[in-house]
Amino acid sequence: MKLQQLRYIWEVSQHDLNVSSTADALFTSQPGISKQIKLLEEELGISIFARSGKHLTEITPAGKYVVELAGQILSKVQDIRSVAQEFRDNRVGSLSIATTHTQARYALPPVVREFMQRYPGIKLNMHQGTPVQIAEEASRGLVDIAIATEAIELFGNLVMLPCYRWNRIALVPKGHPLTEKPGLTLEDLGEHPLVTYVFGFTGRSHLDQAFNRAGIKPRLALTAVDADVIKTYVRLGLGVGIIARMAYNPETDADLVALDASHLFESSVTNIGLRRDIFVRGFLYDFIELFAPHLTREVVDRALSTREPKELEALFAGLTLPVR
Numbered sequence: 001m002k003l004q005q006l007r008y009i010w011e012v013s014q015h016d017l018n019v020s021s022t023a024d025a026l027f028t029s030q031p032g033i034s035k036q037i038k039l040l041e042e043e044l045g046i047s048i049f050a051r052s053g054k055h056l057t058e059i060t061p062a063g064k065y066v067v068e069l070a071g072q073i074l075s076k077v078q079d080i081r082s083v084a085q086e087f088r089d090n091r092v093g094s095l096s097i098a099t100t101h102t103q104a105r106y107a108l109p110p111v112v113r114e115f116m117q118r119y120p121g122i123k124l125n126m127h128q129g130t131p132v133q134i135a136e137e138a139s140r141g142l143v144d145i146a147i148a149t150e151a152i153e154l155f156g157n158l159v160m161l162p163c164y165r166w167n168r169i170a171l172v173p174k175g176h177p178l179t180e181k182p183g184l185t186l187e188d189l190g191e192h193p194l195v196t197y198v199f200g201f202t203g204r205s206h207l208d209q210a211f212n213r214a215g216i217k218p219r220l221a222l223t224a225v226d227a228d229v230i231k232t233y234v235r236l237g238l239g240v241g242i243i244a245r246m247a248y249n250p251e252t253d254a255d256l257v258a259l260d261a262s263h264l265f266e267s268s269v270t271n272i273g274l275r276r277d278i279f280v281r282g283f284l285y286d287f288i289e290l291f292a293p294h295l296t297r298e299v300v301d302r303a304l305s306t307r308e309p310k311e312l313e314a315l316f317a318g319l320t321l322p323v324r
Contacts, residue, residue: 012037037049098143099126101225101228131152164324170258170261171248172240
């Protein structure tokens with residue numbers, strides 16, 4: 001059994017059993033991958049994948065266990081490399097972050113700038129995607145951390161570290177009828193077409209819950225994955241934008257009016273998702289603390305050592321999170 005064979009079966013499982021796309025991703029040949037998988041199956045005496053002709057059709061029951069264990073082994077191999085690098089030179093390496101557009105555009109820039117000044121020898125990789133995609137990348141060990149508001153709790157091997165609270169504003173052009181209202185209500189918003197985030201992005205679930213509780217069916221004119229697109233269509237007069245407060249800049253967005261909507265919707269919490277079994281390098285502790293100063297090395301270690309959700313809840317109980 002070779003490490004390369006384990007990598008091949010793991011990667012094939014992550015590429016919808018498409019050996020060709022797996023070969024492209026690994027910069028190797030399709031026949032080479034197929035041969036190594038077959039050799040591993042012969043050594044183990046089981047089929048990891050079911051086949052129809054030359055095509056893999058599904059992972060066998062036994063193969064599911066093997067593939068899962070292969071993923072764990074590959075994750076530990078990466079941890080071994082990280083340990084070696086940490087003790088060889090703790091200011092050299094790479095840090096991979098998966099996050100959403102809102103975090104990458106509005107929350108992370110000052111943190112990234114400070115981090116790169118402290119650690120010029122660290123290569124920083126930023127992956128953007130949906131909350132589910134980025135949480136899955138962290139769960140699979142493809143990135144070091146995920147930063148998002150939604151979906152991190154869906155993956156049992158990720159520990160959620162609460163960073164800050166945020167809420168929403170309604171965004172309208174100057175002269176819009178809502179600017180004349182003494183206080184914004186859900187009923188007011190229900191009278192206008194809305195432009196907001198796609199479901200599953202940036203706290204959208206809390207928005208839907210508020211309208212459902214009020215018995216109001218909002219008119220969604222357009223949904224988008226980032227606030228900049230939403231602002232563009234608000235400027236075109238397509239509707240009232242509902243975005244994260246942090247995404248509004250009074251200088252660059254001076255042509256738009258921000259109306260406080262924090263009293264209408266439950267606040268959301270942005271979390272860092274960290275794989276429970278990850279080896280945390282020194283610079284990763286520093287990055288986390290730069291992003292959320294209350295998440296010190298001691299707190300992160302205690303969170304990673306918890307085994308039950310209630311333990312984690314108790315650790316952060318009573319914590320007053322900063323608001324952005």
